[in-house]
Amino acid sequence: MWIYEKKLQYPVRVSTCNPMLARYLVEQYGGADGELSAALRYLNQRYSIPDKVIGLLTDIGTEEFAHLEMIATMIYKLTKDATPEMMKAAGLGDHYAIHDNALYYANSSGVPWTASYIQAKGDPIADLYEDIAAEEKARATYQWIINLSDDPDLNDGLRFLRQREIIHSQRFREAVEILKDEQGKKKFF
């Protein structure tokens, strides 16, 4: 069960109406290494992983939904009052034709989200290594979006999200250390 707190994890400020930036940001919404993929990946893997790290997957998976909500708010603000002309100029003409200014789970090229972005292999090490890789890829994606963005208020929020990816990666690495720990600790070799 979840308890919902009706506020964002970190305040989202956007300085200008900028559909082009929204288009790049959508990568973190419905892209392969986006927040939706992350949340669903972790919350699904936790059923078949040793008890010691289930809580970690629950916590991080839940936080990814808080990030998804921040990304959604950013995209919404960037496109809220954009005219069809502005959407077209930002390369979002086809998006507008299907969705108006609504949000949709697709990547920045407009490819719809698919479950094949995520994996559950049932092997704890394989799954955790996938999670570490996913966090590093999301971190890199945030870097490239920050490079593309000229909105300092937005970048402030993106910087926060990138920092969280670093911490999540750290915690997954620690989970691997816990699982590979020698049982009983009577080492002979």
Added chain:
Amino acid sequence: MFTLYKTYCPIVGPFDPCNPILEKTYSTPPNLYIGFQPPNLPQFTPLEALRAGTLWKPFYDPYYNPFEEAKGGLPR
């Protein structure tokens, strides 16, 4: 000197069509180095931590684009 960003110099060919980038930088965040978090690491104050995105100073690694750095973005 320890740094969270590494650089390398890609080969520059005599006929490269784009203006060559002489030095490339990539991020190597602190999580690659610390291993299992040791006890008693220095902390931010709760208020600072909420803004930084982490409670732990050694894990803090903010990223700025070149435009922000030119305007005096906080140091890396």
